[in-house]
Amino acid sequence: MPPGDVVCSVVIPTYNAAHLIGQQLEALATQVDAPPFEVVVADNNSTDDLAAAAGAWADRLDLRVVDASRAQGVSVARNVGIEHARTDRILICDADDVVCPGWVAALVKALDTHTMAGGPVETARLSGASANWSPIDTQTTHLLTTWGNRPYTFGGNTALRREVFDAVGGYDENYPAGAEEIDFAWRAIDHGYTPVYVPDALVHYRIRTDLRGVLRQQYDSGRGTATLYAKFRPAEVVPKSVPRRLHHELLLLKGFPWRGTGDQRRSWLTVMAFEAGKLVEARRLGSPAP
Structure with missing residues (x-):
């Protein structure tokens, strides 16, 4: 990690991902042309050896594991991770996915001129045959949209300025494990923050393989x-x-x-x-x- 103050914070909401998070942390440790960044692993009450698995990367990453166990859910972990971040540029990825080598650089550059951004996902590399069962395209080429053509970013491929998080009030923690990122984007749009698409910020997305x-x-x-x-x-x-x-x-x-x-x-x-x-x-x- 280059010396100096960190420019952005990568937040990873995590629950029982000790067996997978190493792939994501390796991808972050080998980023290309990235500015100095920190990694905040928000532990959502894991019962495995997550702390040890993440801590093994502390010599290669500016990394902290923070306690996000006050309630269960990915929105809780995202909110706690962002609250602990030391910068106003927040990048969110998931513990079981793998970001591309230029992910950090591409999203940080986008936040120079925009307040919220997201990139494409690819499903075949980590998911195998189950990529064919999911309604998600095996390679997305734009932000997804919902009713009224409102765009939103994938929860595990999102970048935002802290002002967006503060204005929106964080992720709604009352959601089940689905659509909470759409809810966040809708409320952000209502506050005047519209996400932009960053094609170079690719994430290899893991669909369950069973x-x-x-x-x-x-x-x-x-x-x-x-x-x-x-x-x-x-x-x-x-x-x-x-x-x-x-x-x-x-x-x-x-x-x-x-x-x-x-x-x-x-x-x-x-x-x-x-x-x-x-x-x-x-x-x-x-x-x-x-």
Whole structure:
């Protein structure tokens, strides 16, 4: 790490990732043309040997492990990590992903002229076959958008100025493990902060490599989508009536690819898991399902 004061802070929200975080820390330790930066590992009540796994990199990185165990959830860990950061330029990545060699440099440069930014993700390198089951493109080429074409950054590939975090009030800790980054981006946009796309800030994104894990991810994503709708009730989204909802779900059920490949059947299951999560959470919240 070059001498001098750090220019930015890399925050890594982490839960039980001792077996994976070394890959991400190695990627950060070998960044190209990066300014001096610190790494803040926000430990969200891990029960493995995370502290030792992260501490092993303290001779190659300006690294601290901070206690983020006051409540469970990725939003809690992100908020605590950002609160402990020593700079006003915050880069967020996940413990189980791997950033590209120019990730830090590209995002820091973007923050010279913008207040919030994000880059693409690639899913095949770390995920293998399960990359074909996920609705995420194997290589994204722009920021994703949601209702009303509002852009948002991937939670694990985000850069922001501290003023954005302070204005928004941090990540909403009431979300399930899904859509909390969309919620953050929407509130940032409402405060006048629109994220920009940085194509050189690539992250190799890890999808769960077992079907059960992928289905859980999609189920939680559906829950998060229902939470997002219940909170914002965007005017452009018209909830389906009961007959239309039943018709929609029946069409999905009829669409099972009996003659398709194994990957096609698993992809269908991920769609159904997302729908199930959305319906279950909407009912729990007493809100129409989007």
